[in-house]
Amino acid sequence: MATTGLAGDLAALDRFGKDEDGGFNRLAWSVELRRALEWLAETMAEAGLRTELDPAGNLIGRWEAGSGAPLIIGSHLDTVESGGRFDGALGVLAGVDVVRRLRAADFVPARPIWIVAFMDEEGERFGTAMVGSQAIAGELTELPAELEDSDGVTLGAAMAGWGRSPDRLGEARLAQPPWGYLELHIEAGPVLEEGGSDVGAVTVVAGIAAFEVTIEGRASHAGSTPFGARRDALLAASRLVVELRERAVRGNYLATVGRLAVEPGGISVIAARATLTVDFRADAAPRLDAAAADLGDALAGIGELTGTEYRCRPIYRLEPLPMDAELIAAIEAAAAEVGVRCLRMASGAAHDAMVIGRQAPAGMIFVPSVDGISHSPAERTRAEQVEIGAQVLAATVRRLCA
Numbered sequence: 001m002a003t004t005g006l007a008g009d010l011a012a013l014d015r016f017g018k019d020e021d022g023g024f025n026r027l028a029w030s031v032e033l034r035r036a037l038e039w040l041a042e043t044m045a046e047a048g049l050r051t052e053l054d055p056a057g058n059l060i061g062r063w064e065a066g067s068g069a070p071l072i073i074g075s076h077l078d079t080v081e082s083g084g085r086f087d088g089a090l091g092v093l094a095g096v097d098v099v100r101r102l103r104a105a106d107f108v109p110a111r112p113i114w115i116v117a118f119m120d121e122e123g124e125r126f127g128t129a130m131v132g133s134q135a136i137a138g139e140l141t142e143l144p145a146e147l148e149d150s151d152g153v154t155l156g157a158a159m160a161g162w163g164r165s166p167d168r169l170g171e172a173r174l175a176q177p178p179w180g181y182l183e184l185h186i187e188a189g190p191v192l193e194e195g196g197s198d199v200g201a202v203t204v205v206a207g208i209a210a211f212e213v214t215i216e217g218r219a220s221h222a223g224s225t226p227f228g229a230r231r232d233a234l235l236a237a238s239r240l241v242v243e244l245r246e247r248a249v250r251g252n253y254l255a256t257v258g259r260l261a262v263e264p265g266g267i268s269v270i271a272a273r274a275t276l277t278v279d280f281r282a283d284a285a286p287r288l289d290a291a292a293a294d295l296g297d298a299l300a301g302i303g304e305l306t307g308t309e310y311r312c313r314p315i316y317r318l319e320p321l322p323m324d325a326e327l328i329a330a331i332e333a334a335a336a337e338v339g340v341r342c343l344r345m346a347s348g349a350a351h352d353a354m355v356i357g358r359q360a361p362a363g364m365i366f367v368p369s370v371d372g373i374s375h376s377p378a379e380r381t382r383a384e385q386v387e388i389g390a391q392v393l394a395a396t397v398r399r400l401c402a
């Protein structure tokens with residue numbers, strides 16, 4: 001028997017962008033993402049939603065019920081490279097399924113309910129992040145068309161394949177802010193599983209400050225250049241990776257170097273250049289500021305020690321955002337109604353909720369991630385926990401739209 005409902009939709013989405021390691025590759029503005037959204041538009045239409053792919057590449061499915069501004073239920077279908085099956089996808093597909101559940105129960109919402117699959121939440125391809133949600137919120141009107149991905153494809157060219165243009169993102173801005181925003185997401189960390197909780201009610205979404213650092217050394221011969229005469233860019237980068245970890249522990253933030261490229265990359269050649277990314281996370285803005293200051297400090301000290309020079313370019317910054325107290329309470333009440341254990345917790349990962357939540361009250365529901373793994377093909381949430389998450393989301397929507 002074919003699986004239907006939310007589990008069936010998750011299985012259907014498996015067709016788009018899966019690689020041989022079991023990871024998903026639906027990067028922003030990719031063909032794989034476009035095919036997935038075409039399938040989603042059909043699925044939304046079957047659920048009775050009126051669909052639109054907006055100028056920022058957001059797919060919006062509208063249930064035009066009741067009156068006033070809509071409750072938006074959103075998340076994203078784009079992934080990091082070889083990302084997981086649930087990050088983002090769960091929240092979008094659960095939103096569509098909630099519409100089906102409410103319709104089946106003859107529920108008549110007091111206000112419109114819109115399901116949104118936001119474009120480019122992850123930001124991995126072009127170093128952008130939260131493009132769709134920022135455009136809808138009116139915080140992003142354009143992006144440079146010449147931004148390039150790792151294959152040299154420009155953002156302008158990638159968007160042209162969708163009939164969209166980076167200088168027209170502003171046209172996605174909503175005429176009025178939504179009434180509220182809800183997002184169901186995997187925790188992407190270990191807290192719920194370790195504590196034996198079924199769902200999380202998110203209190204605050206941590207912010208991100210991301211940078212690209214370029215360290216310039218000098219290429220030279222590995223056999224004939226004494227240590228004292230070297231200007232080794234990779235040695236400097238390695239020291240930076242270790243020092244950032246130590247400073248982060250002291251400063252109570254997270255620091256990750258996820259990308260490191262070394263040039264020229266010869267076995268017998270001292271590295272002339274190292275380019276790396278630094279991703280800082282903290283749930284309060286002053287600690288993100290402190291992290292950025294630590295980076296400058298560390299680079300200056302390491303430059304002196306290793307005879308290298310550096311440049312540091314901010315990639316993006318997203319401010320931490322507390323979730324709305326009334327929506328947190330509604331999620332807790334919904335969890336009690338469903339009969340499951342709910343834990344108040346912070347989100348370490350970033351989400352579209354931190355953007356839309358600046359325009360309207362926002363709330364997030366987390367479900368457990370097996371072994372706390374995400375941004376990996378090993379990302380998993382058990383079927384029964386997916387179902388619990390959808391039930392809590394549906395119960396929260398019923399409370400908010402009664």
Ligand code: GLV
Pocket residue numbers: 121122348349350351
């Ligand atoms: C989004 O997935 C993030 O990097 O937090």
Ligand code: MN
Pocket residue numbers: 080087122375
């Ligand atoms: Mn993610």
Ligand code: MN
Pocket residue numbers: 076087088121185350351
């Ligand atoms: Mn996500």
